Amino acid sequence: MIDEIKIFHKDLTVIRSELExxxxxxxxxxxxxxxxxxIAIVEKALPITNSKRTRRSFELDPKEHYDAWNEAEKKGKExxxxxxxxxxxSAVPSLWDRETMQNDTSVWLIAGADGMRAYVWDSGLKAVKMTEYSGVKTQ
Ligand SMILES: [Zn+2]
Structure with a gap:
């Protein structure tokens, strides 16, 4: 189970601008x-079209999601x-989020009007520690 996520400042900036x-x-x-x-080490936050486009839920566009998965796989990433x-x-999972998370072992990062938080589902909702890399990516 993932209990910490490390993410670059640049990627948090990407997510914040997507929110706006x-x-x-x-x-x-x-x-x-x-x-x-x-520990999940994030190297890139990649925006994907929300094919539901609602104010209350989201759905990753299946084609883009697949392409992203494929691209990651090719580079030995996941x-x-x-x-x-x-x-x-706020950055708290909605009822819909909670139900969806139960079938997903990965980290859920939510950018809310009050900041960002990360969670996993492990027989219940668990908060994940978020650590921000402030330095410049070297690789
Ligand atoms: Zn949500």
């Missing part, structure tokens, strides 16, 4: 990187998590 750009609808995307034990935005509510 799609207001009042939810925006979504995937977090590509690697797993190191219980999709370690999913992000979505709550432009008008």
């Amino acid at each position: 750009a799609h207001k009042p609808y939810e925006a979504c995307g995937v977090l590509i990187g690697t797993l190191n034990g219980s 999709i370690v998590g999913v992000y979505h935005t709550h432009p008008v509510s």
Whole structure:
């Protein structure tokens, strides 16, 4: 089970600007990187079209999601998590989110009107520690 997520400042900036750009609808995307034990290391936040385009839920466009998965695989990376935005509510999983999370072992990062938080579902909702890399990506 993932209990910590490390993410670059640049990727948090991407997610924040997606939140603004799609207001009042939810925006979504995937977090590509690697797993190191219980730590998910995010190397890229990749925006994906929300094919539902509602204010209350999201659905990753299946084709883009598949392409992202394929692209990650080719580079020896994986999709370690999913992000979505709550432009008008807090960064807490909605009822719909909770139900969906139960079939997904990856990290859920939510960017809400009150900041960002990360969660996993492990026989219940668990908060995941978020650590921000402030330095410049070197690789
Ligand atoms: Zn949500």
